Structure formats: structure tokens, C-alpha cells
Amino acid sequence: MVDLSEYAPILLFLAVALGLSSLFVFLPMGVSRLTGTHNPDAEKLSEYECGFPAFEDSRSQFDVRFYLVAILFIIFDLEAAFLFPWAVSLEQIGWAGWITMMIFLFELVIGLIYAWKKGALDWE
Structure with missing residues (x-):
């Protein structure tokens, strides 16, 4: 038991x-x-964030480009989050850590070029 x-x-x-x-x-x-x-009452239920009534349905779909820009922002924000501890510990990790980070940055640059060429960063 x-x-x-x-x-x-x-x-x-x-x-x-x-x-x-x-x-x-x-x-x-x-x-x-x-x-x-x-x-x-009507006053309590009125719009208070923007000051005027909504002119569209709140459940309308966003453009896909908004999500693409948001995902790209998250990716490059994470890149910056990885760069700080790498820079702080560069003395301890040596050449292997430096080469690994350069490969990582190269892959991110390739991704940025790809997104740029596909027009993911163009906003109308």
C-alpha cells in the first residue's frame, strides 16, 4: 500500500x-x-478607453501583416535577450561561444532578409 x-x-x-x-x-x-x-446605466456602459463609440465590430479580423510584424518583433526581441548574457559571459565561454553566437546571428540575419524580401515589413 x-x-x-x-x-x-x-x-x-x-x-x-x-x-x-x-x-x-x-x-x-x-x-x-x-x-x-x-x-x-447608459453612462456606466459607455466607452471610456478611447472616448468615442466603436465604428466597427470588435470581433473583426486583423490583417495578417499585423501578426507577422508582432512575430518578427518577438523574434528579434528574444535575440536581444540572448545577446546580453552572451556578452557578459564571453570571457568564460571563449571562441566556441563566440562562433556559436555568430552562427545564431547569421541565421537571424538570413531570416530578416527573407522576411524583408517577402514584404513582411512593408506597411501600407
């Missing part, structure tokens, strides 16, 4: 987390209903 008593602290932690998260979500909703602050 397997002794499951070692899992008791984990189950206790999960129960406390579930209880607290439920409390933080449902208690303000309940208090709002009881105190009468939940009284939506």
Missing part, C-alpha cells in the same frame, strides 16, 4: 489557494450586489 500522507501539504496548499482565490473573486461581487453599487 502506498503512503499518501506526504502529499497532504500539497493538498492543503491547493485547498488554501483555491479558497483564497475564490474569496478574492466572489466576495467583491457579492458585496457589490448587497450594497447596491451594481447599478449599470
Whole structure:
């Protein structure tokens, strides 16, 4: 027979987390209903972020180029995130680390040239 008593602290932690998260979500909703602050009217339901009503459906599709630019930004942002620790540890990793990073940068430059030639960076 397997002794499951070692899992008791984990189950206790999960129960406390579930209880607290439920409390933080449902208690303000309940208090709002009881105190009468939940009284939506036209002014409360109006647009407040941009100042004017939306002129299109909020579920309309975005142009694919938006996603391409976003993905390219993430890729080159990650490149910068890899360059910093590499530059800091270059003295310890030596020539092998330098060559490896140059290969990585070369691959990214090839990807940038490819995206540029395909027109992924052109915006109309």
C-alpha cells in the first residue's frame, strides 16, 4: 500500500489557494450586489478607453501583416535577450561561444532578409 500522507501539504496548499482565490473573486461581487453599487446605466456602459463609440465590430479580423510584424518583433526581441548574457559571459565561454553566437546571428540575419524580401515589413 502506498503512503499518501506526504502529499497532504500539497493538498492543503491547493485547498488554501483555491479558497483564497475564490474569496478574492466572489466576495467583491457579492458585496457589490448587497450594497447596491451594481447599478449599470447608459453612462456606466459607455466607452471610456478611447472616448468615442466603436465604428466597427470588435470581433473583426486583423490583417495578417499585423501578426507577422508582432512575430518578427518577438523574434528579434528574444535575440536581444540572448545577446546580453552572451556578452557578459564571453570571457568564460571563449571562441566556441563566440562562433556559436555568430552562427545564431547569421541565421537571424538570413531570416530578416527573407522576411524583408517577402514584404513582411512593408506597411501600407
